[in-house]
Amino acid sequence: MFTATFNEAENINQWMTRVSHSLPEADVLIVDDDSPDGTGKLIEEAASKNPRITLLTRAGKSGLGSAHKLAFEYALKHSYDALITMDADLSHDPQQAKRLLVALTDVDFVIGTRWGLGNCEYSGIRKAVSWGGNWLARVLLRAPVSEYTTSFRAFRPHALRVLAANPPMDDGYAFFMEVVIDLHRAGVSMTDVPITFHDRAGGKSKIPKSQIATSSRRLVQKALEAR
Numbered sequence: 001m002f003t004a005t006f007n008e009a010e011n012i013n014q015w016m017t018r019v020s021h022s023l024p025e026a027d028v029l030i031v032d033d034d035s036p037d038g039t040g041k042l043i044e045e046a047a048s049k050n051p052r053i054t055l056l057t058r059a060g061k062s063g064l065g066s067a068h069k070l071a072f073e074y075a076l077k078h079s080y081d082a083l084i085t086m087d088a089d090l091s092h093d094p095q096q097a098k099r100l101l102v103a104l105t106d107v108d109f110v111i112g113t114r115w116g117l118g119n120c121e122y123s124g125i126r127k128a129v130s131w132g133g134n135w136l137a138r139v140l141l142r143a144p145v146s147e148y149t150t151s152f153r154a155f156r157p158h159a160l161r162v163l164a165a166n167p168p169m170d171d172g173y174a175f176f177m178e179v180v181i182d183l184h185r186a187g188v189s190m191t192d193v194p195i196t197f198h199d200r201a202g203g204k205s206k207i208p209k210s211q212i213a214t215s216s217r218r219l220v221q222k223a224l225e226a227r
Contacts, residue, residue: 001026003088004067009037011089016046018094028053029074031067034060065175069167072160083155091198092152099193100154108156108188112195113147119196143184145192148177162186
């Protein structure tokens with residue numbers, strides 16, 4: 001199990017508790033970008049009591065995508081059978097992680113979807129932007145999934161090796177869309193499973209508005225590359 005953190009002191013203890021209850025046999029990797037709110041210290045305290053928790057601290061905010069790339073490398077290096085990634089703000093429910101693992105028995109990549117049979121607690125413009133971006137990705141790219149942007153995902157080693165051989169370029173939020181596109185174009189088997197996407201439990205969203213434009217440009221670029 002993997003998550004990346006930056007200023008998640010309000011959520012991280014509850015996240016770790018929920019993960020340990022949901023998947024007690026799972027090892028947990030957390031990459032923290034030197035959070036000034038003390039997130040790293042809370043993780044260190046939990047890790048001192050639970051040897052399954054590993055904290056990697058980076059000096060400064062280095063990008064969410066780069067943290068996930070680090071998790072891919074870590075999972076391959078330690079020969080894990082599966083890697084689950086998710087957010088630490090409790091927008092993803094750790095109890096739903098088992099759904100992804102069940103689906104992973106038949107494919108190499110699974111993504112939790114908020115759309116179709118899934119549920120998204122966003123409202124107003126936030127929901128419209130998220131839905132619209134995923135709709136556009138489905139129209140342009142035609143991967144066999146209904147979700148491109150959430151980080152609630154499960155990977156088998158084959159999918160991780162594909163990404164390691166040709167890492168996604170973006171280190172920001174466009175990274176998540178690139179992963180789906182690159183795996184699809186490499187012929188990696190995939191599916192999605194419905195999840196409930198909650199609004200964050202505490203703290204503030206860290207998605208810069210500029211990332212919406214960046215992701216849109218990257219989506220169009222990827223679509224044109226396929227032509």
